[in-house]
Amino acid sequence: MNENGYQSWLKKHPSALETFDEMIVRAKGKKIVVFLDYDGTLSNIVPNPDEAFMSKKMRRVVSEVARCFPTAIISGRSRDKVYGFVKLDDIYYAGSHGLDIAAPFQCQNRPVDKNGEEVVRFQPAQIYQPLIYKILDVLKEETNDIKGVMLENNKFCVSVHFRHVSDKDFPVLEEVVKSLVDDLGEFRLSEGKKVFEIRPDIEWDKGHALEYLLETLGYGSSNDVLPIYIGDDRTDEDAFKAIKKRGKGYSIVVSTSPKDTMASYSLRSPSDVKKFLSRLVTWKNNSDPS
Numbered sequence: 001m002n003e004n005g006y007q008s009w010l011k012k013h014p015s016a017l018e019t020f021d022e023m024i025v026r027a028k029g030k031k032i033v034v035f036l037d038y039d040g041t042l043s044n045i046v047p048n049p050d051e052a053f054m055s056k057k058m059r060r061v062v063s064e065v066a067r068c069f070p071t072a073i074i075s076g077r078s079r080d081k082v083y084g085f086v087k088l089d090d091i092y093y094a095g096s097h098g099l100d101i102a103a104p105f106q107c108q109n110r111p112v113d114k115n116g117e118e119v120v121r122f123q124p125a126q127i128y129q130p131l132i133y134k135i136l137d138v139l140k141e142e143t144n145d146i147k148g149v150m151l152e153n154n155k156f157c158v159s160v161h162f163r164h165v166s167d168k169d170f171p172v173l174e175e176v177v178k179s180l181v182d183d184l185g186e187f188r189l190s191e192g193k194k195v196f197e198i199r200p201d202i203e204w205d206k207g208h209a210l211e212y213l214l215e216t217l218g219y220g221s222s223n224d225v226l227p228i229y230i231g232d233d234r235t236d237e238d239a240f241k242a243i244k245k246r247g248k249g250y251s252i253v254v255s256t257s258p259k260d261t262m263a264s265y266s267l268r269s270p271s272d273v274k275k276f277l278s279r280l281v282t283w284k285n286n287s288d289p290s
């Protein structure tokens, strides 16, 4: 797609930086809640999934956002892993594509057990966890001879990375993954950026997680709430759809090239995401200095 194609796509999904002032006028008097995807949104896409670190500047701005608005990160990664990258305590985390949700560690009403340990608020796919181990075992065995495959245990989901798999070996891997999912019957397959994502086939996705979190925050049916969701990948489309269904809120896709999306706005890169979040913080601090 050439620059002209991108410009005409931008007309349908305007830059959230270019249109920031208009967006914010409509946000006045509303309770903003910020939802962020992790990979490709807060961190750049890198060859090794274990090295998708967030920059110090990004961490600082996300921390400022969390001081201004309720903030959640909804990721395909396991919750622990995404917390390990973000390391901020005052935000909500939803790992495994929304299948593992926990409140901020500093939340006053945070439920704790008798040992003071964090109690997870919502894990709708708990019964599937033994099967996740089985999937990992089978895949380990069956992909052993395929060079470049990386398996990632995301607690309630499994990611099968094929970024480093040759074109020649890809159909073999695809067949292994598809037949495993077909045989199991209780799981579904989605495809992200050079990754197969295997997750329980239940009616729960990033969109449901967004609704659950809004409900938890007391904004379930509020007319005053304005959710902002920023994400770059296919599973983020479920959250964009949830915002569209609400009829209120801003959905922002991160992409350098035109793509089919339900998002209303766009940003080109995690660096643009940082700029957008920073402007949001500045606007909030100037409009409400207390």
Ligand SMILES: O=P(O)(O)OC[C@H]1O[C@H](O[C@H]2O[C@H](CO)[C@@H](O)[C@H](O)[C@H]2O)[C@H](O)[C@@H](O)[C@@H]1O
Binding pocket: 037, 038, 039, 040, 044, 045, 046, 047, 048, 049, 050, 052, 074, 075, 076, 077, 152, 154, 159, 161, 163, 192, 193, 194, 195, 197, 233, 235
């Ligand atoms: O929902 P997300 O937080 O966006 O997670 C989606 C997948 O992200 C990660 O994989 C992607 O990013 C890696 C690091 O940049 C990259 O190496 C990989 O090719 C991408 O697909 C994560 O590792 C997966 O488990 C998530 O499903």
